[in-house]
Amino acid sequence: MTLPASMNALILKGHGFAPTRTGAAIETLNPYLEYGSLPVPKPGPGQVLIRVRMASINPSDLYFIKGEYGQPRIKGAAAGFEGVGDVVDGKGLYARYLKGKRVAFVGGVNGSGAWAEYIVVEAAMCVVVKPAMRDEDAAGHVVNPVTAWTMFDIVKASGSRSFVFTAAFSQLGKLMAGLARDNGSVMIAVIRKESQANHLRELGAKHVLVESDPEFAAKAAALCKSEKPKILLDAVAGQVAADLFAAMPARARWIIYGKLDTEAPVLKEAGQFIFMGKRIEGYWLMNWFRQASILTKLKTLRAVQNRFISGAWTTEVVATVRLADVMRDLPDALKPGDGKVMIVP
Amino acid sequence: MTLPASMNALILKGHGFAPTRTGAAIETLNPYLEYGSLPVPKPGPGQVLIRVRMASINPSDLYFIKGEYGQPRIKGAAAGFEGVGDVVDGKGLYARYLKGKRVAFVGGVNGSGAWAEYIVVEAAMCVVVKPAMRDEDAAGHVVNPVTAWTMFDIVKASGSRSFVFTAAFSQLGKLMAGLARDNGSVMIAVIRKESQANHLRELGAKHVLVESDPEFAAKAAALCKSEKPKILLDAVAGQVAADLFAAMPARARWIIYGKLDTEAPVLKEAGQFIFMGKRIEGYWLMNWFRQASILTKLKTLRAVQNRFISGAWTTEVVATVRLADVMRDLPDALKPGDGKVMIVP
Numbered sequence: 142m143t144l145p146a147s148m149n150a151l152i153l154k155g156h157g158f159a160p161t162r163t164g165a166a167i168e169t170l171n172p173y174l175e176y177g178s179l180p181v182p183k184p185g186p187g188q189v190l191i192r193v194r195m196a197s198i199n200p201s202d203l204y205f206i207k208g209e210y211g212q213p214r215i216k217g218a219a220a221g222f223e224g225v226g227d228v229v230d231g232k233g234l235y236a237r238y239l240k241g242k243r244v245a246f247v248g249g250v251n252g253s254g255a256w257a258e259y260i261v262v263e264a265a266m267c268v269v270v271k272p273a274m275r276d277e278d279a280a281g282h283v284v285n286p287v288t289a290w291t292m293f294d295i296v297k298a299s300g301s302r303s304f305v306f307t308a309a310f311s312q313l314g315k316l317m318a319g320l321a322r323d324n325g326s327v328m329i330a331v332i333r334k335e336s337q338a339n340h341l342r343e344l345g346a347k348h349v350l351v352e353s354d355p356e357f358a359a360k361a362a363a364l365c366k367s368e369k370p371k372i373l374l375d376a377v378a379g380q381v382a383a384d385l386f387a388a389m390p391a392r393a394r395w396i397i398y399g400k401l402d403t404e405a406p407v408l409k410e411a412g413q414f415i416f417m418g419k420r421i422e423g424y425w426l427m428n429w430f431r432q433a434s435i436l437t438k439l440k441t442l443r444a445v446q447n448r449f450i451s452g453a454w455t456t457e458v459v460a461t462v463r464l465a466d467v468m469r470d471l472p473d474a475l476k477p478g479d480g481k482v483m484i485v486p
Numbered sequence: 487m488t489l490p491a492s493m494n495a496l497i498l499k500g501h502g503f504a505p506t507r508t509g510a511a512i513e514t515l516n517p518y519l520e521y522g523s524l525p526v527p528k529p530g531p532g533q534v535l536i537r538v539r540m541a542s543i544n545p546s547d548l549y550f551i552k553g554e555y556g557q558p559r560i561k562g563a564a565a566g567f568e569g570v571g572d573v574v575d576g577k578g579l580y581a582r583y584l585k586g587k588r589v590a591f592v593g594g595v596n597g598s599g600a601w602a603e604y605i606v607v608e609a610a611m612c613v614v615v616k617p618a619m620r621d622e623d624a625a626g627h628v629v630n631p632v633t634a635w636t637m638f639d640i641v642k643a644s645g646s647r648s649f650v651f652t653a654a655f656s657q658l659g660k661l662m663a664g665l666a667r668d669n670g671s672v673m674i675a676v677i678r679k680e681s682q683a684n685h686l687r688e689l690g691a692k693h694v695l696v697e698s699d700p701e702f703a704a705k706a707a708a709l710c711k712s713e714k715p716k717i718l719l720d721a722v723a724g725q726v727a728a729d730l731f732a733a734m735p736a737r738a739r740w741i742i743y744g745k746l747d748t749e750a751p752v753l754k755e756a757g758q759f760i761f762m763g764k765r766i767e768g769y770w771l772m773n774w775f776r777q778a779s780i781l782t783k784l785k786t787l788r789a790v791q792n793r794f795i796s797g798a799w800t801t802e803v804v805a806t807v808r809l810a811d812v813m814r815d816l817p818d819a820l821k822p823g824d825g826k827v828m829i830v831p
Contacts, residue, residue, distance in 0.1 A: 211761030400757060415742055415743055
């Protein structure tokens with residue numbers, strides 16, 4: 142197969158970090174991206190070139206293109222962290238082994254990204270996808286499902302029978318609901334809209350708290366008493382989470398993995414750290430990838446794929462946007478915020 | 487020896503917790519204590535009766551009498567957590583062994599306290615004091631010195647060559663300065679008054695930052711870059727500490743062991759938890775006592791006593807107030823805040 146010299150891609154306009162903290166909401170992409178042409182990237186040693194089938198959109202992508210994520214932008218590089226595609230070239234033993242295989246991947250290198258026709262990634266960051274797995278499930282296979290799986294491992298390791306999960310109508314929240322139910326764990330899901338409650342209960346959340354409910358604080362306090370959750374998994378990092386944390390029992394851990402709320406929380410009770418042994422910490426999937434053993438990674442990825450293939454997990458895709466239409470259509474497609482939006486070349 | 491039936495004591499007026507958060511400052515003791523007579527308490531099994539020689543005053547005592555500490559008050563009980571005295575009675579094997587010995591102690595039981603002529607404590611909470619140790623050093627032997635020693639163990643275990651210490655002109659801060667110097671560790675001491683800086687440097691702090699210095703933030707940021715402290719030991723739990731924590735490098739831990747500042751801090755950068763692996767936690771000596779092995783405790787207490795006997799540590803007593811004069815004299819005696827105030831019966 143002959144590879145083309147150039148390809149279409151969504152190209153970053155900004156460079157480095159931005160001083161803003163505007164969150165994941167996107168009204169228009171014009172300040173951040175442009176649709177254009179880039180040379181097809183070349184794989185170095187230990188890297189593979191992938192023809193992208195489908196790229197997923199995560200909140201981290203939206204933070205990133207704005208310059209508000211934990212990694213700096215490179216102006217002129219393609220955007221997009223995650224997707225699924227076919228390996229068409231590669232350098233090195235493992236890379237050559239992957240040639241011709243369908244893989245899920247994370248993290249473009251050499252100025253490449255998933256929101257493009259081709260991407261170069263480290264072979265080590267590719268996961269061969271079983272044939273029975275749909276592209277829709279494989280495209281968002283790593284970031285959210287592996288985060289859900291490994292965060293649920295934290296809940297299990299803590300010994301807590303229950304946990305609190307904020308922004309629970311996210312894809313991550315839905316994945317967690319099923320994991321919780323199937324493992325006999327009590328998920329206390331915190332959501333914004335009453336209309337989302339039933340679906341989340343069906344997926345496996347035992348309790349659903351709606352932030353706009355005037356009884357929210359009282360209900361949360363009652364659940365903290367009865368279920369005694371020791372883990373708060375939080376994508377919001379705002380005052381609602383801080384107050385939930387304060388209502389939780391001794392030795393509770395507030396684990397922040399996202400920052401949807403742009404207002405900074407106030408820590409009202411220092412005594413909770415001293416006398417109650419509470420803790421605030423963070424979670425980032427990339428650190429898990431750096432620290433976990435190869436065996437743990439393989440077992441986790443296989444378990445995640447099997448959960449999708451068995452139908453225990455399904456990716457709810459609400460919109461699929463073509464690369465050429467992203468600038469025009471993506472902001473509206475993201476608005477409902479209730480399911481996954483995919484990009485196809 | 488015949489024991490009297492009653493004794494003089496400073497008696498708690500309040501009960502349980504108070505809703506206030508006024509801090510350790512005391513203008514008058516009248517709302518919290520009264521000087522009066524109580525029956526001499528009786529030791530139960532495994533407990534000893536101690537004739538108090540000298541009681542120390544810690545910030546925790548002042549929070550406690552106000553109802554702002556992590557333990558509830560019992561109305562009518564004597565105040566005071568810590569002191570030194572002679573064991574005059576005891577029930578149980580170890581308690582009888584202690585009879586006649588001079589001991590440092592923490593934590594009165596059965597409604598007794600250290601700010602009295604007699605106190606009953608668990609025999610397990612007594613430490614026999616070597617003859618060469620002064621009463622002034624023994625009276626405050628456990629709370630501050632053991633806290634300093636065990637918190638410094640946290641610094642050592644972290645592998646960080648340096649640490650930040652707030653409210654560093656406290657007795658604890660002075661003890662830490664010596665430990666830091668003698669162990670080749672860099673202490674970055676944060677204080678309020680420039681006048682305290684030289685003494686703290688003499689005691690062993692390598693760097694001293696004065697909060698009122700207009701260059702405070704810039705100097706702190708520069709030291710965080712050059713010394714790379716991973717541990718912040720903090721008795722203040724206010725915005726100054728939160729901003730120091732934000733300036734510290736990846737994997738920094740903010741360890742809160744007190745809350746001198748009554749204003750709650752704002753956490754501005756959730757990303758620091760996620761991407762930089764930072765953590766907020768607490769430290770409480772009572773948890774160390776509950777969790778450490780007997781051997782660790784004995785080694786620690788022996789090391790602490792030897793440090794006082796060798797003169798490496800000295801308790802700087804600025805005032806000694808008689809029990810009968812406490813209501814009138816203590817608030818003024820505490821005002822300078824630069825050394826230890828003791829109570830003698």
